[in-house]
Amino acid sequence: MSDPQTTPPSPSTPLPPGTAPDEHAMEVRLSKLLIHGRHNNLGRGGAGGHRGLCSNHSTDTLDFRKFQTHSDELNAPSTIFSRALSLDAPAIMQLGVLLLVLTPVARVAFTLIAFLIRRDWMSCAIAAIVLAVLGLGLSGVRVH
Amino acid sequence: MQPDRVSLFFRLDSDYPTKAANGTPTKTAYRVHHVPAALVIMLGAGVLGALAGIGSGIVKVFAMDRLMRLPFKVSTTTSNFMIGVTAAASAGVYLHAGQIEPAIAAPYAAGALGGSLIAPACCHTSRRYGCGGSSRSW
Numbered sequence: 001m002s003d004p005q006t007t008p009p010s011p012s013t014p015l016p017p018g019t020a021p022d023e024h025a026m027e028v029r030l031s032k033l034l035i036h037g038r039h040n041n042l043g044r045g046g047a048g049g050h051r052g053l054c055s056n057h058s059t060d061t062l063d064f065r066k067f068q069t070h071s072d073e074l075n076a077p078s079t080i081f082s083r084a085l086s087l088d089a090p091a092i093m094q095l096g097v098l099l100l101v102l103t104p105v106a107r108v109a110f111t112l113i114a115f116l117i118r119r120d121w122m123s124c125a126i127a128a129i130v131l132a133v134l135g136l137g138l139s140g141v142r143v144h
Numbered sequence: 145m146q147p148d149r150v151s152l153f154f155r156l157d158s159d160y161p162t163k164a165a166n167g168t169p170t171k172t173a174y175r176v177h178h179v180p181a182a183l184v185i186m187l188g189a190g191v192l193g194a195l196a197g198i199g200s201g202i203v204k205v206f207a208m209d210r211l212m213r214l215p216f217k218v219s220t221t222t223s224n225f226m227i228g229v230t231a232a233a234s235a236g237v238y239l240h241a242g243q244i245e246p247a248i249a250a251p252y253a254a255g256a257l258g259g260s261l262i263a264p265a266c267c268h269t270s271r272r273y274g275c276g277g278s279s280r281s282w
Contacts, residue, residue: 074244074246075239075240091246093249097244097249097250101232102232104228104229107225126154134229134232137232137233138232138236139236
């Protein structure tokens, strides 16, 4: 028997009464988005960690007794992507973390599209507000 | 109980998939109550989550289960979804502040994601052998 948590509902699964086929198809796509995002992020974090362990700094001892923020490195998506393309291990790990953060954002965006298709304008407005708040946080704009 | 005006306005009353006694899939309707009070608690849960770096799922599930009178299945799945959105909202701020250390965050995320793969298998195994309260609650 398939695992219901790791296996998305099959399109051939009998639908509960009152469920529209397109609604079920949308739910299947949403669940696949989350599952693929999870597997992708797990692999990316593991790849970055493996590369870090194989690097010359694998035996370095990390000292976090005094936490120092890294001001210009690995705090902007553009920097993370460019350094990950050059196979920098911390950047690859940070890319995995960034994509992990973006997975629920993608879910909200996909939900907004689903509400637009269904013409459910109130749910569209709520989803758009949530997406705007998420975008504000990810853009780095500071609200004082 | 009188229907909540706010839940009526936002059309929050809905149904969730269950199984009938003969095993056929069906839907069970539920009604949402005390939405304004729950919103205040959710606001506090969001602040707590951003400050302490936690998901505040226990606060959200408590609010949805006790205050909004949602079925437990609905409140837990809603909380699971909301934890990701709540964390994403604050994670972006911490990312731009340079306060996410990849050497800590990446193994933590990998472990948590790996655990999320193991837990359903354990739940499925307990359900197959008919042991554990969680196997019957669903």
